[in-house]
Amino acid sequence: QxxxxxxxxxxxxxxxxxxxxxxxxxxxxxxxxxxREVASDNSDFYTNMYAAFPDLGAYQALLxxxxxxxxxxxxxxxxxxxxxxxxxxxxxKDKGLQLEAYKYFTYLHPEPSxxxxxxxxxxxxxxxxxxxxxxxxxxxxDISHTNLLNETWPYGGTKQSWQYxxxxxxxxxxxxxxxxxxxxxxxxLLDPFGAMVHGYTLPQYRGRGxxxxxxxxxxxxxxxxxxxxxxxxxxxxxxxxKLQESQGFQRQPSLSxxxxxxxx
Numbered sequence: 001q002x003x004x005x006x007x008x009x010x011x012x013x014x015x016x017x018x019x020x021x022x023x024x025x026x027x028x029x030x031x032x033x034x035x036r037e038v039a040s041d042n043s044d045f046y047t048n049m050y051a052a053f054p055d056l057g058a059y060q061a062l063l064x065x066x067x068x069x070x071x072x073x074x075x076x077x078x079x080x081x082x083x084x085x086x087x088x089x090x091x092x093k094d095k096g097l098q099l100e101a102y103k104y105f106t107y108l109h110p111e112p113s114x115x116x117x118x119x120x121x122x123x124x125x126x127x128x129x130x131x132x133x134x135x136x137x138x139x140x141x142d143i144s145h146t147n148l149l150n151e152t153w154p155y156g157g158t159k160q161s162w163q164y165x166x167x168x169x170x171x172x173x174x175x176x177x178x179x180x181x182x183x184x185x186x187x188x189l190l191d192p193f194g195a196m197v198h199g200y201t202l203p204q205y206r207g208r209g210x211x212x213x214x215x216x217x218x219x220x221x222x223x224x225x226x227x228x229x230x231x232x233x234x235x236x237x238x239x240x241x242k243l244q245e246s247q248g249f250q251r252q253p254s255l256s257x258x259x260x261x262x263x264x
Contacts, residue, residue, distance in 0.1 A: 001051035001078050001256075003228055004194020005032040014171035015192035020068055028058035031068065032193075039073065045260050046164035048075035051193050056083045063091055071095055074262045078193065080106055085257045092261055102258040104232035105241065107249040112223035115216050115247060136185070136210070138217055141174040145184050152200050165189075165198070175218045177210050186210035188218045196222075196231035199240070212243060219247075232256050 009017055009032070016038035021027035030053045033039075039048045050069070052059060062068055069075070077088060085101055092099040109115070141149070146166045150156040156165065168174065168189045176187035186201040188211075196218050201211050219229045231249075233240050245251070 001080065001193040001195065002030050002032055002053040004230075005051050005192060007194055007227060008172075008192055015167075017192060020062070022058040022062045022065075028055035029053070029062045031059075031062060033069075036070075039070065039075075041160070042070075042073040044160045045074045045076045045262075046160050048073050049192065050075060050077045052077055052079040052081075052084060054079065054081055054084065054087075056081070056087055059084070060087050060091070063087075071097070071261075072263060074260065077259045077261070078256065079259070080252070080254055080256045082254050085259065088257075088259045088261070096264040098262040098264055100260040100262070102260075104234060104256045104258065106252040106254070106256045107231055107233055107241075107244045108252055109219055109223075109229040109247070109249045111248070112219040112229045115220055117216075117220075135180040136177045138213070139176055139178045139184075141169045141176050141184060141187055141189065143169055145169065145176075145187075148184060149187075149189075149198065149200075152202070153198060168198070173218070173222060175214050175221070177214060179205075186214050188214045190218070190222065190227075194222075194227050194230075196229070199231070211240070212247065215243070215247065232258075 005017055006019060008015060009019065016035045017032050018035050020031045020033060022029040032051045034048060041047065048070070089099055143166060146162060146169060149165045149169070150162045153161065153165065155161065168191060172190040172192070174187065174189040176184040179185050185205040188196050188199040191197045196215065199211060199215065223229050231244070233244065241251070
């Protein structure tokens with residue numbers, strides 16, 4: 001996540017993030033965080049997002065240093081390393097914060113260039129759906145699709161989540177399949193940390209291989225631009241896990257943590 005965030009910072013910094021390290025030029029812990037002028041809403045954890053790559057001892061010291069974290073805000077820290085949850089939990093307890101923890105599997109593709117090209121929609125299976133598949137076309141999401149994204153995202157449904165998704169659509173790459181009426185039926189976006197996120201297929205279009213197309217196109221396009229190709233999958237989402245593994249993604253040994261801190 002830190003890698004992807006730094007790449008986005010170096011490519012125009014659309015999310016308005018900055019990097020903090022425990023020491024320089026030799027460092028053991030890195031945190032990316034929103035710039036102060038970006039994180040202006042104390043309750044907006046969609047914007048107040050941090051990513052951490054820690055040596056746990058240095059990470060704990062960095063969190064405790066003055067000004068590293070705005071503890072008066074609701075914010076979210078993403079971390080992949082073992083021990084991130086316990087460290088954050090202990091600090092949150094000491095500071096009287098509420099902590100919500102979400103765990104994900106991290107799937108990384110070692111060589112997306114080996115993924116097959118899927119340009120011909122008639123190649124999808126099952127064959128009985130070929131006629132309908134031929135009406136689909138690859139495209140990009142635009143701002144007019146934000147309501148649909150916000151309605152279908154399990155963590156959406158608010159003004160803050162709408163703005164977060166709108167910013168992803170406006171400032172980061174996205175890919176989708178459009179039906180004959182030019183409505184999105186399956187899609188994937190990139191977030192400020194360079195992760196493929198918010199993958200979704202409308203229920204009536206599932207079982208046709210559309211998410212395979214979207215993931216493949218996203219992975220190949222972003223790999224060509226130098227991004228690491230990875231995403232986060234909920235442990236209970238076994239269909240996506242199977243799809244990822246069939247496409248050559250490798251599940252990483254450590255769980256990724258999304259830790260939402262709320263002032264008490």
